[in-house]
Amino acid sequence: MEKPTHSQAPAFILGVDVSKDSLDVCLVCCAGGRELSRKTNNNPSGFRRLKAWLKQHGCEAGPETLCCLEHTGLYTRQLVHYLLAREVRVWMESALQIKRSIGMVRGKDDKVDAQRIARYALLHQSQAKCVNLSGVTLERLKDLQANRSRLQKALQSIKVTIKELLAVDPVSGKTLEQVNKKAVQGLEKSMEQVEEKMQEFIAKDDALKGKYDLLTSVKGVGKVLAVSLLVYTQGFTRMDDGRKLACYCGVAPFEYRSGTSIMAKAGVSKFANKNLKQVLHMAALNSVRYNQEMKAYFDRKVAEGKSKMSVLNAVRNKLLHQIVAVIKRGTPYEIRLDKI
The missing domain is CATH 3.30.420.10 (Ribonuclease H-like superfamily/Ribonuclease H)
Structure with a gap:
């Protein structure tokens, strides 16, 4: 921390x-x-x-x-x-x-x-x-998170290879699927064990457990994003400002203008935590599907003529600001449909 x-x-x-x-x-x-x-x-x-x-x-x-x-x-x-x-x-x-x-x-x-x-x-x-690294829980979570990421990449690599081969050569694809069956099952089992160990470490730390529960109270924020945010923000001691966190995740828009010759559209910076941005992107997609507040916001902005990606980026920003708000307030998030 x-x-x-x-x-x-x-x-x-x-x-x-x-x-x-x-x-x-x-x-x-x-x-x-x-x-x-x-x-x-x-x-x-x-x-x-x-x-x-x-x-x-x-x-x-x-x-x-x-x-x-x-x-x-x-x-x-x-x-x-x-x-x-x-x-x-x-x-x-x-x-x-x-x-x-x-x-x-x-x-x-x-x-x-x-x-x-x-x-x-x-x-x-x-x-x-x-x-201040007096609490080793975050270090252990970081190690487990890195391990989970490696397991996920290995699993994805095998599955994609099999899927592509099945499309062009079903016989060879079936053979590859059969010989990799135990490997896939083993990787999936290891991922489950890593996630269980993460939950175990969080449960033993009252301060982190409280923040984890607050994070997951926000619709669309799952256990992967919650753990990632706790790790990368050092339990929200490194940054507790929505705008700064959005910059760190690479989703905060910035103006690109100079004089009369450069009048580009506002865009996000490439200087960002790419891993956290990817997890946040998946959370935003889930939020648009299952969070009525975000779904209504997304549909309204798209109907106004905004591009889907720009609205999705706005959803990512709203998620981060909601996350920071519940952490600062110390109470779970409550959906207010009257504010949509």
């Missing part, structure tokens, strides 16, 4: 470029502005050597230190847990955000990347959002 950074300014900034086997570290003393670099292993013994090196230069690696690093998936997990155990403020920033803030650069080097991350953190420290 994320929380606002401490009000007290850090004494030291630590920029870390993380790779699978190693860490490139840049230490900046906020008082003097000096930069020191170090390379170490990305494992517990490397973390201990890093701590000893920091101590040599007056950094106790505690609450007075702000460590900034990019999201690199599993490779950051051990380091983040090690730093949080020592109360270091950990700021995980988007790699694209750091890259765009630097401007035009040429070449790439891990040591230089660590220096750039440290300088970015020094310049934007007031905007830092520090991580």
Whole structure:
């Protein structure tokens, strides 16, 4: 989860470029502005050597230190847990955000990347959002979600191949269907077990269970979208604004105009979480089919001449705003047909 950074300014900034086997570290003393670099292993013994090196230069690696690093998936997990155990403020920033803030650069080097991350953190420290991973439930949900996605892709690949072969060569298609029957059943069983384990973890965490129940009270929001939103928003601590969440999902429309020569239609940005956008799209389709409020809205806008895709995108936005509303309000969603 994320929380606002401490009000007290850090004494030291630590920029870390993380790779699978190693860490490139840049230490900046906020008082003097000096930069020191170090390379170490990305494992517990490397973390201990890093701590000893920091101590040599007056950094106790505690609450007075702000460590900034990019999201690199599993490779950051051990380091983040090690730093949080020592109360270091950990700021995980988007790699694209750091890259765009630097401007035009040429070449790439891990040591230089660590220096750039440290300088970015020094310049934007007031905007830092520090991580708090005290609850491991979200981490486990994220791992299970990734596993479910891989199982789903494998299952879809087999089924599509069989379906296409049956259309052009029924005999060979039947053979393929028969030899893959146990594989398909096994993948489907594994997906069921993953989903059951997700529900088990959510049920054990009262705070997440409450938010999960609120999310699924919105018609069209199923368990897949609910879990995805909890994971990607860190239990709605990273973002609790409908517009920001819509931007993150890639469904918020933006104007594209400049002077008199560029007058394009409003469109969505490509900078988005594609996985979450796909799940949200399926939820919007279900909402239009089974949610009377959304169905009435969709039919009315289409009848007014709006394209179906633009109206469907509006439905995705409405869903997200409803989701944020129930989370903020803390009460389940209720359909009001008089507001359609």
